[in-house]
Amino acid sequence: MSVLPVILNFSDDFFGNDPFVGFSLAPREHWLTQRRRPHINCERRRRCMERENSKTCVKKNPENGGFEMSLDVKQFKPEEISVKTVNNHIIVEAKHEEREDENSFVSRHFVRRYALPKDCNVQDVASSLSADGLLTVTAPPATKALEERVIQIQQTPAATQSEDEKTMS
Known part of the structure; x- marks a missing residue:
């Protein structure tokens, strides 16, 4: 029995996986199965990121x-x-x-x-x-300053009386 599968997988995350899965395979077979399915070893990390x-x-x-x-x-x-x-x-x-x-x-x-x-x-x-x-x-987004705006002019009655109106009264 070889301990090579265990040594190769020290960096892998075994949570939720069978820890003895590599012992039944020859070292080359174990290496090939790990390279074909790299997403299996990081399933826990993916679930944590998804939850966050x-x-x-x-x-x-x-x-x-x-x-x-x-x-x-x-x-x-x-x-x-x-x-x-x-x-x-x-x-x-x-x-x-x-x-x-x-x-x-x-x-x-x-x-x-x-x-x-x-x-x-x-x-x-x-x-x-x-x-x-x-x-x-x-x-909310910052309001953009308008480049040009037309302002209406309102006409109002005169604030002071003219001189002609003053002399007539």
């Missing part, structure tokens, strides 16, 4: 050019969440105070920082929290 990406969704709205970000915060109460802008960034922070259980305590805290696109208005950032714990932060 599903919790946060950041996008720039193509229809109006604004910024929109959604974040799952259902483990936190509304008073434990804060959203603020610093320079050209949105900072979302949530913190649980420590709560004691029978034999342990629970504490949660996270801070996420998102860079706003340069064409977004930082002063008009708004946030909303849905009943199912989805925090949505939006920033």
Whole structure:
């Protein structure tokens, strides 16, 4: 029996896989099977990345050019969440105070920082929290200055009387 399959796979992630799968194969067969199916060894990493990406969704709205970000915060109460802008960034922070259980305590805290696109208005950032714990932060696009605008002239009565009208009265 050869230990070569084990030595070749020290860097592989075996979580959820059979640790003795390589012992039944000849060393060359094991190497060939690993090269044909490289996605099998990284299944756990792919699932973790997928899970993280599903919790946060950041996008720039193509229809109006604004910024929109959604974040799952259902483990936190509304008073434990804060959203603020610093320079050209949105900072979302949530913190649980420590709560004691029978034999342990629970504490949660996270801070996420998102860079706003340069064409977004930082002063008009708004946030909303849905009943199912989805925090949505939006920033409208900055209003563009109009190059030319025609202004109508309104005619009003004279503010002062002319000299002819003064002498007649």
